[in-house]
Amino acid sequence: xxxxxxxxxxxxxxxxxxxxxxxxxxxxxxxxxxxxxxxxxxxxxxxxxxxxxxxxxxxxxxxxxxxxxxxxxxxxxxxxxxxxxxxxxxxxxxxxxxxxxxxxxxxxxxxxxxxxxxxxxxxxxxxxxxxxxxxxxxxxxxxxxxxxxxxxxxxxxxxxxxxxxxxxxxxxxxxxxxxxxxxxxxxxxxxxxxxxxxxxxxxxxxxxxxxxxxxxxxxxxxxxxxxxxxxxxxxxxxxxxxxxxxxxxxxxxxxxxxxxxxxxxxxxxxxxxxxxxxxxxxxxxxxxxxxxxxxxxxxxxxxxxxxxxxxxxxxxxxxxxxxxxxxxxxxxxxxxxxxxxxxxxxxxxxxxxxxxxxxxxxxxxxxxxxxxxxxxxxxxxxxxxxxxxxxxxxxxxxxxxxxxxxxxxxxxxxxxxxxxxxxxxxxxxxxxxxxxxxxxxxxxxxxxxxxxxxxxxxxxxxxxxxxxxxxxxxxxxxxx
Numbered sequence: 001x002x003x004x005x006x007x008x009x010x011x012x013x014x015x016x017x018x019x020x021x022x023x024x025x026x027x028x029x030x031x032x033x034x035x036x037x038x039x040x041x042x043x044x045x046x047x048x049x050x051x052x053x054x055x056x057x058x059x060x061x062x063x064x065x066x067x068x069x070x071x072x073x074x075x076x077x078x079x080x081x082x083x084x085x086x087x088x089x090x091x092x093x094x095x096x097x098x099x100x101x102x103x104x105x106x107x108x109x110x111x112x113x114x115x116x117x118x119x120x121x122x123x124x125x126x127x128x129x130x131x132x133x134x135x136x137x138x139x140x141x142x143x144x145x146x147x148x149x150x151x152x153x154x155x156x157x158x159x160x161x162x163x164x165x166x167x168x169x170x171x172x173x174x175x176x177x178x179x180x181x182x183x184x185x186x187x188x189x190x191x192x193x194x195x196x197x198x199x200x201x202x203x204x205x206x207x208x209x210x211x212x213x214x215x216x217x218x219x220x221x222x223x224x225x226x227x228x229x230x231x232x233x234x235x236x237x238x239x240x241x242x243x244x245x246x247x248x249x250x251x252x253x254x255x256x257x258x259x260x261x262x263x264x265x266x267x268x269x270x271x272x273x274x275x276x277x278x279x280x281x282x283x284x285x286x287x288x289x290x291x292x293x294x295x296x297x298x299x300x301x302x303x304x305x306x307x308x309x310x311x312x313x314x315x316x317x318x319x320x321x322x323x324x325x326x327x328x329x330x331x332x333x334x335x336x337x338x339x340x341x342x343x344x345x346x347x348x349x350x351x352x353x354x355x356x357x358x359x360x361x362x363x364x365x366x367x368x369x370x371x372x373x374x375x376x377x378x379x380x381x382x383x384x385x386x387x388x389x390x391x392x393x394x395x396x397x398x399x400x401x402x403x404x405x406x407x408x409x410x411x412x413x414x415x416x417x418x419x420x421x422x423x424x425x426x427x428x429x430x431x432x433x434x435x436x437x438x439x440x441x442x443x444x445x446x447x448x449x450x451x452x453x454x455x456x457x458x459x460x461x462x463x464x465x466x467x468x469x470x471x472x473x474x475x476x477x478x479x480x
Contacts, residue, residue, distance in 0.1 A: 006063060007043050010086065013059040017046040029089070030081060032070070033134070034429075036319035036402065037078025041068070041087040048092045050164055050172045050198040056088050057196060058170040061460060068463045069196050071109045072136015075143075076322055076429045079192065079463045088196055090138065098123060104161060107200045109138040113147075114308060121304040125204045129156040131359065133308045134316075141200060142191030143426035143465065144381040148272050148306060151370065152239045153205050157188035157379045164199035168456040172198075186451045189381035189425070190441065193448075193464030194455055208240060212273045212280040212300045213309075214288070215358045217257065220265040222291030223247065223339055224332075227366070229290045230269070231330040234368025235387035241283050242272040247342035248362035251349040256356055257295050265343055266294070270358040272306070295356065310359045312352040318361075321406045322393040323413045324427035325420050326386035330366075334419050338364050338390075341412040346404045350395050364412075365391040380448055382440050384422040391427060392416075425465050437466035446470070 011018040019026050020043050029044050031037075042065070045056040060067045070080035070089045081087055093108035096119040105127065107116055114133030120126050128149035130140060145156020153159075162176040163184065173195075175184040186194055218226060226245060234243040246268045250261050271284040277300045301309070327334070345363040369387040376383045392412045394405035409429075423440060438445040449470035452459075459469070 006065075009063070010043055010045070010056070010059050010065075014045055014047075014052055014055045016048055016052040019044040019046065030087070032073035032078050032081055033316055034076055034078050034320050035317050036321065037081065039078065039081045039083045041081055042084050044087045044089050046089050046092055047198075050166060053088055053090065053196045053198055054166045054170050054172055056086065057166055057168075057460075060086050061168070061170070061458075066462075067460070069461070071138030071197070072112055072134070072140075074134065074136045075139045075192075075426060075465065076320055077431055077465060079431060079465055080139075082463055085463075090196065090198055093198060098125075103203055105202045105204050107137050107202065109196075109198045109200070111137045113137060113140070117304045117307045120204065121302070124207050126207050126303055127156065127159055127202055127204055128153045130307060131310065132314045133311050137200060138197050139192070140426060142187060142189075142197060144189045144379070144424065145426075146424070148211070148242060148303075149205065149208075149274070151242050152208060152274065154374050155379075155381065156202075157381065158374070159203040159205075160188055160200065161203055162201040163187050163191075163197055165194065166196040166198065168195065168458065168460040182447075182451050183455060185378070186380050186448055188379035190448050190464070190466065190468065191380075193452060193461055193466065193468050195461060207303055208274040210274070210277060210300050211303055211306045212277050212284075212298065213270065213306065213358045214273070214280070214284050215268060215270045215295075215297045215356070216288055216293040217250070217261075217266050217268050217295040217356075218291040218293050219261055220267070223265070223267045224335060225290045226267050226269060227330075227335045227338070228332070230287070230366060230368065231335070231388065233286050234366075235371050237271075237286070237368060238283055239370070240274045243287050243368040244270045244359070245366045246270075246360065246362045247338060247364045248360065249345070249349060251351060251353070253353045254356055261294050268358075268360075272358070274303075297356065310357050312354065313357055313360055318350055319396050319402065320393065321402075321409050321429045322391060322427055323409055323429065324424040325390045325392065325413065325416060326384040326422040326424070327388045327390060327416075327419050328386060328421035329419055330388050331419070334416055337415050341408070341415060344408065345394075346408055347394055347396055347401065350397065361393060361395045363393065365393070367391075380441070380444055382422050382425055383442055383444060384424065386421050389424070390416070428465060431463070432466040434467045434469040437468060440466060
């Protein structure tokens, strides 16, 4: 009863809707994208302005109430919701404004990337961000951000011009390269730890034409050969050609595939090529020179269609446990380990049965980086300098499947750890403590921790994807 009375004070302190347990909308509002996350906040504050967020924050701090922040609620670890905390929800802040004179897109923190892509499409412009349209703008951006256009143009934070953010003292700030540059730097890669982002201003790129998506499926006997070709060829592909290989079992319901291959291990090769479709076959060709495919497809589509094309594959209501690994090298030994673990995957196919997609939930995926890595010095991203990125993923529907699948991800991750060279923080399923965070951010960690101590000395925002605790980091250093 006392807790209810205290939370009633929250409702009086903010000029927006506050949803409490028992309200008709509470059950739907408390959930996030990853169905493995099942937490019950004490209240949900549905902000529509930065002032609402600031008022809710100040009330929580004054009353010693823990809080979390949710934009799109799409991160794997589900850090935007916590049992017994006040959830400050910016999901209603969905404005998108395009200024073609300044060449900027201003985006509310509640937007999904589909909102941005649809608004940008009539102007033939885009941001390099996302591969699923219901991914949140805020979370993806604050973790660095990448998408289909990133090979050509760079990470999402390369286009970030300004952030409106409410910091731990309740101040609404607009930070950019000239105004509070240290905080702006920190937000570009470790930004989940510094405040409530309420608005973003981005630059943008002119769309480089249509996207041609080429996909081929091959039987298991070609896996090693194809993985070797990907290793040797993928990083050197033209900038407008993204390359992907995936190991999985062919779903039984993919009737387009010859019957003898359904339910059997296969490998898929996919390329996404921007520009003139007439040139695509010769540009993507080197990725498809090994083996005889059992299925092939080619589609040329607008970028906005591509951004929505696998929404059903990665739909709400499925549970996930993933691990992203950047590799310093891809020796044959590692390729053998990947094949072995993919074959041992204990899960079921949960992909869409409507069509065979170029991107599916799968045990193991490799994405080609570039021979020359992007410059990470102007942001706080995890400083990955890798020509190959791998995603190890488990997905399930029923709770009794979880334990075996999570154990499988951890075994797979441990088996390839010898070649690991960093990670993409947005693809982590667990909150990282100070030691892990220091390993993830490397030489950038100390600066991040110092900025955190300056703007949030009481660690009000303690539900980011990592722990930026300078004292803990120093303790770790002293113990080595």
